[in-house]
Structures are given as structure tokens and as C-alpha cells.
Amino acid sequence: MRNVRRWIGAAAVPVLVLAGGVTLAGTAVALPDTGSVAVSNGSDAPVTFEADGTTFHGSLRNPDGAAVAAALLLPGSGPTDRNGNQPGVAADTLVRTADALAAHGIASLRFDKIGAGETGLGSYTVETVGEYGFTEQVDHAEAAVRLLAERTGVSPEEILVLGHSEGALTALALADRGIGDGFAFLAPLPMRYLDLLTAQLNAVVDSGQLGPDGEAVRADLSRAVESLRTTGAFPTDLHPVLAQFGMNPANAKFLFESDKLDPVELAAELAADTPVLLTCSDKDLNISCAQVEPLRNALSHTDLQFEHFTTANHSLEELGPLQPGPADQVALLPTSFEFSAAIDGWAAARGR
Known part of the structure; x- marks a missing residue:
């Protein structure tokens, strides 16, 4: 499902899982739904x-x-x-x-x-x-x-x-x-919310997984957080890696509202x-x-x-x-x- 959120519960630092089940290394992961499991109580x-x-x-x-x-x-x-x-x-x-x-x-x-x-x-x-x-x-x-x-x-x-x-x-x-x-x-x-996403993404940059794009992603990350908190929208020219990590228009409303809560x-x-x-x-x-x-x-x-x-x-x-x-x-x-x-x-x- 395009642009549907997969963050904290699905993401792991230093390797975050992206929407669609693709890791930063480019390895596709497709597992069947586990469905119901054996119930031992009730x-x-x-x-x-x-x-x-x-x-x-x-x-x-x-x-x-x-x-x-x-x-x-x-x-x-x-x-x-x-x-x-x-x-x-x-x-x-x-x-x-x-x-x-x-x-x-x-x-x-x-x-x-x-x-x-x-x-x-x-x-x-x-x-x-x-x-x-x-x-x-x-x-x-x-x-x-x-x-x-x-x-x-x-x-x-x-x-x-x-x-x-x-x-x-x-x-x-x-x-x-x-x-x-x-x-x-x-x-x-x-x-x-945005503070945690910032910490997670900075950890990915620090790990070197993003290579030479790392510092550009870090700079755009700060800009994205400031823009969402002040305007409720992400800039349209963010590094594409940030969109993969959920900082895109499909998630802006959810992040804007959830980030207001401490x-x-x-x-x-x-x-x-x-x-x-x-x-x-x-x-x-x-x-x-x-x-x-x-x-x-x-x-x-x-x-x-x-x-x-x-x-x-x-x-x-x-x-x-x-x-x-x-x-x-x-x-x-x-x-x-x-x-x-x-x-x-x-x-x-x-x-x-």
C-alpha cells in the first residue's frame, strides 16, 4: 500500500523497514499473513x-x-x-x-x-x-x-x-x-513523535547506511520537522529518502496531530x-x-x-x-x- 505509515513498530535502527517491506539495502521482504494462532486461554x-x-x-x-x-x-x-x-x-x-x-x-x-x-x-x-x-x-x-x-x-x-x-x-x-x-x-x-523520528533517522545517518547522502538527509530532516510543526505540511523538495521514511503528504496530517501530544x-x-x-x-x-x-x-x-x-x-x-x-x-x-x-x-x- 503506497505511502501508508510503517514507523515505530515496524522500523528498526540501524535498519529501518520502509513502506512495502523494502529495507535500505534494497532487499524485498514478503511474508504471508500469520493469521490466527492457537488460543491456549479463552x-x-x-x-x-x-x-x-x-x-x-x-x-x-x-x-x-x-x-x-x-x-x-x-x-x-x-x-x-x-x-x-x-x-x-x-x-x-x-x-x-x-x-x-x-x-x-x-x-x-x-x-x-x-x-x-x-x-x-x-x-x-x-x-x-x-x-x-x-x-x-x-x-x-x-x-x-x-x-x-x-x-x-x-x-x-x-x-x-x-x-x-x-x-x-x-x-x-x-x-x-x-x-x-x-x-x-x-x-x-x-x-x-517527530522527536523520536528525528532520533531514529539521525541514527541511520550516523550508521553510514545512507552514504554520501547522509548529511543532506539530516539537513532536510530538520527542515521537514520545522515545516510540519509550523505549517502542518512538508516542503515539496525534501530528499526522497525522507519520503520513504514517512515524511510525505500522505502522512503529514497524522504526524502533525500526533506530534502535538507529549x-x-x-x-x-x-x-x-x-x-x-x-x-x-x-x-x-x-x-x-x-x-x-x-x-x-x-x-x-x-x-x-x-x-x-x-x-x-x-x-x-x-x-x-x-x-x-x-x-x-x-x-x-x-x-x-x-x-x-x-x-x-x-x-x-x-x-x-
């Missing part, structure tokens, strides 16, 4: 809901026995499906999280966002997808909350909200609307003693633990469970002694042992 039921003229498709995970709580699961950036996957990027992050929650009696809803799975582009076309902004993404998540509340009887104010990567910003935006009574920010976007400021506004799970990992090439630290400090007034992993990649898969890299983006690896223990402990305190 069972999935297909659901749909309407928002902004689009029918969203998802799965409601019902635990064995009566549900004692309900959770909305929000994916990372780009065209991510209900399981947490994209074409060429296998992780099953969300379906594995649903499984962990169900073991503690927590029902959960996850859905194919715009550009992914059965939802597809919905009411948008390739030509009009640039009209899709972050505000719409939060609206769609709120519509999912309403469906979850209807199906489980848990009010929107009491629903748990778990967001992976960019999904953590969506979760914080829902909290700002008064939704949620417990949050998990998993490998979260920890700063303003996760640290939103986190500081959460009610005292709100249950929060926050994670980072030393082997996350997209977001470092040092970048997450200001977010951790902003959450100090909450009932915070902070987990500093050492062997999990950005998708919360287990790397063990292996070094992170492009291969672990495309291969479906086992769930991180550290994440399994962390989500199990957090869910146990929320469920039965």
Missing part, C-alpha cells in the same frame, strides 16, 4: 464496529468462565492487524497479550486498524488516506471501547487500556478523554494511584530505556510497575543471547520470557 469471537464510515473488524477474547475485567489492546504504528502483525513483520504481540490476560479472567478486544487485515482502508482510498489523522485513530479506538463496554458490561471509565509502541500514545489520548482505569505502555513511544505531559496527568505497567528493553532497537526514563519519572505518582527487560526486542519477542537486527523483525520468535512474567503479574493484580 476463545476468540469475531466482532465488528462502525466508526467514521468504516467497518472495523476485530476479535473479542473471552476468558474461560466469567470475565472479571475488560481490556482494549492497541497496536503500534503502520498498517498493523489485530494480532500485532504487518506484511513482512511477524510478532503476534497483541494476540499473545490477549492470551496472557485471558488466563486471569480478563476479556480483551483487538482490531485491524486502518490499512490492515479485514478492515483495510475502510472509507479511505490510496488517494485520500492523507485525510486520516491521529484524531481519527483515537476516535476509532474510542468506538472500540464502546463496543467492548457493550459486550462485557464494563464501563469505559473502568476498562484497561494496553498500548504497544505508538499504541501507548493512543492509550494516553484515551485517558485524556476520561477512558480507562489501568494502563500498560509496552515499549512505548516516549516523546513527541506522552510525558499526558502521563503526568493520570490520576494518582492509577495502575500502570511500563516496559523498556536493552535490545529494543526502536526505543531505548534512556528515552523511556522521562516517561517513567512522569508516572512516578501512579501505581507503577516498571519493567526493564534485557533480552526482549521491540515486538516483545525473546532474543536471549542473540543480537537484535533485521532478521528478528520478520521471523516469528517466542514471546519474551521477561514480558510474559511482567504481563502475568500485572494481569493477576487486575483479574482473578
Whole structure:
């Protein structure tokens, strides 16, 4: 899908994955959709809901026995499906999280966002997808909350909200609307969106992957950020590499709106003693633990469970002694042992 976003959740520094599954080295990656996986806790039921003229498709995970709580699961950036996957990027992050929650009696809803799975582009076309902004993404998540509340009887104010990567910003935006009574920010976007993209792209330039074009890309990167923040649009003469990394007209509205929100400021506004799970990992090439630290400090007034992993990649898969890299983006690896223990402990305190 041309120009559809594939950023934080799909990108790895020093090698970022571009739209269409092509890496900087020019290697095409095309993996089949992993589809549904074996469910070991509870069972999935297909659901749909309407928002902004689009029918969203998802799965409601019902635990064995009566549900004692309900959770909305929000994916990372780009065209991510209900399981947490994209074409060429296998992780099953969300379906594995649903499984962990169900073991503690927590029902959960996850859905194919715009550009992914059965939802597809919905009411948008390739030509009009640039009209899709972050505000719409939060609206769609709120519509999912309403469906979850209807199906489980848990009010929107009491629903748990778990967001992976960019999904953590969506979760914080829902909290700002008064939704949620417990949050998990998993490998979260920890700063303003354009600041993180700048850090990621500067790391690519520093790695030498762009060769002699590197410094030109760096200069245009600064110009692109300044222009978007002041005018809401990107300059028309940016280096083509920046367009490949998402800085193009199709993404301008989404980036402009999402960049206005500072996760640290939103986190500081959460009610005292709100249950929060926050994670980072030393082997996350997209977001470092040092970048997450200001977010951790902003959450100090909450009932915070902070987990500093050492062997999990950005998708919360287990790397063990292996070094992170492009291969672990495309291969479906086992769930991180550290994440399994962390989500199990957090869910146990929320469920039965």
C-alpha cells in the first residue's frame, strides 16, 4: 500500500523497514499473513464496529468462565492487524497479550486498524488516506471501547487500556478523554513523535547506511520537522529518502496531530494511584530505556510497575543471547520470557 505509515513498530535502527517491506539495502521482504494462532486461554469471537464510515473488524477474547475485567489492546504504528502483525513483520504481540490476560479472567478486544487485515482502508482510498489523522485513530479506538463496554458490561471509565509502541500514545489520548482505569505502555513511544523520528533517522545517518547522502538527509530532516510543526505540511523538495521514511503528504496530517501530544505531559496527568505497567528493553532497537526514563519519572505518582527487560526486542519477542537486527523483525520468535512474567503479574493484580 503506497505511502501508508510503517514507523515505530515496524522500523528498526540501524535498519529501518520502509513502506512495502523494502529495507535500505534494497532487499524485498514478503511474508504471508500469520493469521490466527492457537488460543491456549479463552476463545476468540469475531466482532465488528462502525466508526467514521468504516467497518472495523476485530476479535473479542473471552476468558474461560466469567470475565472479571475488560481490556482494549492497541497496536503500534503502520498498517498493523489485530494480532500485532504487518506484511513482512511477524510478532503476534497483541494476540499473545490477549492470551496472557485471558488466563486471569480478563476479556480483551483487538482490531485491524486502518490499512490492515479485514478492515483495510475502510472509507479511505490510496488517494485520500492523507485525510486520516491521529484524531481519527483515537476516535476509532474510542468506538472500540464502546463496543467492548457493550459486550462485557464494563464501563469505559473502568476498562484497561494496553498500548504497544505508538499504541501507548493512543492509550494516553484515551485517558485524556476520561477512558480507562489501568494502563500498560509496552515499549512505548516516549516523546513527541517527530522527536523520536528525528532520533531514529539521525541514527541511520550516523550508521553510514545512507552514504554520501547522509548529511543532506539530516539537513532536510530538520527542515521537514520545522515545516510540519509550523505549517502542518512538508516542503515539496525534501530528499526522497525522507519520503520513504514517512515524511510525505500522505502522512503529514497524522504526524502533525500526533506530534502535538507529549506522552510525558499526558502521563503526568493520570490520576494518582492509577495502575500502570511500563516496559523498556536493552535490545529494543526502536526505543531505548534512556528515552523511556522521562516517561517513567512522569508516572512516578501512579501505581507503577516498571519493567526493564534485557533480552526482549521491540515486538516483545525473546532474543536471549542473540543480537537484535533485521532478521528478528520478520521471523516469528517466542514471546519474551521477561514480558510474559511482567504481563502475568500485572494481569493477576487486575483479574482473578
